[in-house]
Amino acid sequence: MKFVVAIDGPASSGKSTTARLLARKLGFIHLDTGAMYRAVTYLLLGKQAEEATDDKVAGILESSPLEFSIIEGALSVRLDGKQLTDELRSPEVDRWVSPVSERRVVRKFCVKKQREIGKDAKLVCEGRDIGSVVFPDAELKVFMKSDLAERARRRQKELEAKGIDSDEVEVKAGLVTRDKIDSGRELSPLIQVDDAMVVDTTDMSIEEQVDVIYKEVVKRTGKSGGRGMGGGR
Numbered sequence: 001m002k003f004v005v006a007i008d009g010p011a012s013s014g015k016s017t018t019a020r021l022l023a024r025k026l027g028f029i030h031l032d033t034g035a036m037y038r039a040v041t042y043l044l045l046g047k048q049a050e051e052a053t054d055d056k057v058a059g060i061l062e063s064s065p066l067e068f069s070i071i072e073g074a075l076s077v078r079l080d081g082k083q084l085t086d087e088l089r090s091p092e093v094d095r096w097v098s099p100v101s102e103r104r105v106v107r108k109f110c111v112k113k114q115r116e117i118g119k120d121a122k123l124v125c126e127g128r129d130i131g132s133v134v135f136p137d138a139e140l141k142v143f144m145k146s147d148l149a150e151r152a153r154r155r156q157k158e159l160e161a162k163g164i165d166s167d168e169v170e171v172k173a174g175l176v177t178r179d180k181i182d183s184g185r186e187l188s189p190l191i192q193v194d195d196a197m198v199v200d201t202t203d204m205s206i207e208e209q210v211d212v213i214y215k216e217v218v219k220r221t222g223k224s225g226g227r228g229m230g231g232g233r
């Protein structure tokens with residue numbers, strides 16, 4: 001039986017950590033679609049093609065040495081056979097990922113891969129357009145949100161853990177800019193769909209965030225959870 005939990009929300013709203021832990025608890029696949037857009041951005045930056053024409057970008061993606069696969073229940077991204085992890089979260093990728101992911105040619109490429117991975121799977125999929133565009137028939141849609149100040153605090157903590165110095169004002173401004181592009185773009189903007197369960201994570205712990213969604217999945221499947229529910233594929 002397929003089951004898609006579609007989680008959407010702005011940057012640093014708690015989606016990734018929640019989705020990863022929720023997927024583990026349910027035994028579902030975790031699909032971080034932001035990582036796909038980040039991988040495409042990284043690829044284009046490496047070719048100095050982040051602002052190239054659509055034709056050029058399409059050509060790069062068609063002959064793309066990027067591979068997306070599911071390994072041990074989570075997305076693995078490889079470029080020329082090399083696994084990408086920290087590279088996807090560099091300040092340079094952060095800066096370019098929103099304008100790159102606005103482009104039709106990039107969205108088409110990523111959405112196709114997401115639907116291939118999600119076909120007939122048990123999946124926790126997070127992004128900006130999952131409940132609205134990628135999986136509009138998802139069994140459960142969640143919209144996660146949080147105060148800007150709290151999101152900036154989380155982002156700074158994340159950067160600090162990687163030894164990257166950051167300035168609060170700059171981090172906030174970066175989030176506001178990304179929010180604006182992600183929500184204001186013509187194609188697949190970030191929106192809260194009517195049938196989404198809204199989770200405001202401002203004052204919630206990670207455990208609480210996972211738990212509230214987990215309980216909803218259990219309610220909708222009518223089964224008790226644990227690893228036994230899973231087997232994404």
Ligand code: DC
Nearest residue numbers: 011033034037097098101127128129
């Ligand atoms: O979730 P994230 O911060 O890693 O996402 C990075 C960027 O990718 C985000 O600013 C917009 C884009 N994105 C998107 O356009 N659609 C998605 N489904 C996921 C991410």
